Amino acid sequence: MSTTSSTTPIDPATAATAYTQKYTADQQALITAQTKGAAATATALGTLKSAIDAYQASLTAMAAKKSVLALSATLGNGTLGSASAAATATPGSYAFFVESLATSNQVSYGGLSDIPAAGAGTLGLGVGGANFTVDLAAADKDGNGTLTPKEIAAAINAEPHNNSLMTASVITIGGLAQLVLSSNSSGAANTIAVDASAVANGALRTALTTPANISQITPAQDAVVWLGAQTSGTRIQQGSNTFTNVADVAITFTRAQASGDPPVTLTVGVDAATTTANAQGFVDAYNKLKKVLDTLTDPGDAQYNVAAGPFAQDSGVKVLRDQMVRALRDGAGPSLTLFGIT
Numbered sequence: 306m307s308t309t310s311s312t313t314p315i316d317p318a319t320a321a322t323a324y325t326q327k328y329t330a331d332q333q334a335l336i337t338a339q340t341k342g343a344a345a346t347a348t349a350l351g352t353l354k355s356a357i358d359a360y361q362a363s364l365t366a367m368a369a370k371k372s373v374l375a376l377s378a379t380l381g382n383g384t385l386g387s388a389s390a391a392a393t394a395t396p397g398s399y400a401f402f403v404e405s406l407a408t409s410n411q412v413s414y415g416g417l418s419d420i421p422a423a424g425a426g427t428l429g430l431g432v433g434g435a436n437f438t439v440d441l442a443a444a445d446k447d448g449n450g451t452l453t454p455k456e457i458a459a460a461i462n463a464e465p466h467n468n469s470l471m472t473a474s475v476i477t478i479g480g481l482a483q484l485v486l487s488s489n490s491s492g493a494a495n496t497i498a499v500d501a502s503a504v505a506n507g508a509l510r511t512a513l514t515t516p517a518n519i520s521q522i523t524p525a526q527d528a529v530v531w532l533g534a535q536t537s538g539t540r541i542q543q544g545s546n547t548f549t550n551v552a553d554v555a556i557t558f559t560r561a562q563a564s565g566d567p568p569v570t571l572t573v574g575v576d577a578a579t580t581t582a583n584a585q586g587f588v589d590a591y592n593k594l595k596k597v598l599d600t601l602t603d604p605g606d607a608q609y610n611v612a613a614g615p616f617a618q619d620s621g622v623k624v625l626r627d628q629m630v631r632a633l634r635d636g637a638g639p640s641l642t643l644f645g646i647t
Contacts, residue, residue, distance in 0.1 A: 349601050349615035353622075356594040363590035373584045377576035378554050382569045386546075386558040390573050394553035400568035402531040402538065403558045407491040407546045410525035413476070414484045414499070416512035422452040425509070429500030430461065430471065432488050437466035441504065454482040461486075471497060484513075488525065492544020496525040530558065534568055591633070598626035 376396065378388035385403055410432075425441035444460030445452050454475045461473035472487045488495045501513040512518050528546050531538040541550060547557045554573055562569070602623050605613030616622040 346615050352597055353601060356590075356597040360590040360594045363587040366586060373580060373587075375576040375579035375583055376573060377579065378556070378571060378573045380556070380569050380571055385560050385562065385569050386556060388554060388556040388571055390555075391553040394551070394573050396574045398573070399551060399571045400533055400538075401556070401558075401571060402533070402535040402566070402568045403560070403562045404529040404531060404535060405526065405561050406558060407528035407544050408523050408526040409491045410488040410495060410497045410521075411523040412486050412497050412499075413520045413522055414486070414513050414518055415481060415520070416515065416518040417454040417457075417482045417484055418508065418512075419451050419453050420506045420509050422450055424505050425452055426505035427503045428457070428461075428513075429498075429503060430467075430486070431498040431500075432470040432490065433492075433495040435468075435470055436498070436500075437464055437468075437470070438503075439464050441506075441509075454484055458484060485522070490544070491525075491528075491546065493525050493527045494544055528558065531568070535562075535564065538568070595626070595630070598622065598629075602626060 372392035374392050376390040376392055376394050378390035378394070380386060380388055422442050422445035425444075428439045428441055430437055430439065439457075439460050441452060441457065441460070444456045446456060446459070458473035458475050461467060461471070469489050471489060474485045474487070476483050476485055486497050486499070488497050499513055501510045504510040504513065527542050527544050528548075530541045530548060532541060532550070533539060541548065546559070547555055549555050551571070551573070554571070556571060601614045601616040602619070603611075603614040604617050605611045
């Protein structure tokens with residue numbers, strides 16, 4: 306009796322292919338997992354950087370303001386002007402009477418006409434003792450040999466030594482040109498002066514020096530304000546309408562009061578709305594960064610199928626979070642919980 310057996314021959318090529326596919330599949334799975342992990346880490350780093358940048362920007366903004374606390378200064382009658390207070394101002398109430406406002410000198414000169422530019426001479430001008438001259442012959446910018454009132458005004462404004470002391474313009478009334486000079490500074494000390502002694506053209510010199518041709522549109526005048534009631538309080542006189550007599554407070558008056566009016570009250574106090582707004586950007590940035598750090602370092606919970614955060618095992622990120630929280634909670638000064646930081 307004989308027995309026979311049959312075996313399936315092994316194909317080396319097929320076996321090699323199957324082994325290779327299994328090996329590469331395992332390697333590919335590992336590479337895919339590593340790639341996903343790297344992508345998740347990169348995304349997490351981008352999120353963390355964005356939150357840190359926003360937090361740093363909020364700190365910079367707060368440092369620029371020097372204080373979260375904001376104070377306001379308000380006038381009891383807003384039609385008389387406005388006021389502002391720095392964070393270092395002292396809360397309180399003050400009474401002021403506005404007797405007069407400071408004004409800038411404005412003068413017009415009539416009787417002007419076109420004159421020959423050649424040999425016109427120079428015109429001297431000044432404001433409050435600061436003087437400069439204008440070469441009239443050089444003011445003929447179109448080169449037609451004739452100097453017009455507009456060219457004179459343009460030359461005054463363009464003169465480098467004018468240095469914004471005054472502004473010149475021309476108005477025409479009844480077909481006649483008038484040169485208008487306006488001081489750019491208010492106050493009694495800043496009067497406009499015209500010296501036509503070096504003007505060679507007789508007609509122009511006469512127009513600039515004849516009293517009948519000269520009109521004081523606005524006098525150079527100081528502001529007069531009383532701390533307290535008019536005449537019985539403390540008189541304050543100055544060339545500007547902005548007063549800084551109250552420490553760290555600026556008051557700009559825009560209208561004078563009538564004799565017999567009661568003083569206007571200036572109130573300096575905490576501005577709750579602005580204080581909250583000053584803190585809100587920092588509060589939001591802090592809470593956002595804290596939330597991002599908590600999410601990135603979350604250990605996860607397998608029981609509830611909650612995955613761990615990308616930096617759950619990163620001690621450096623955890624230290625960053627803990628130190629940030631500790632620095633705020635242990636800092637001197639008022640509790641930050643007053644501003645919504647938890």
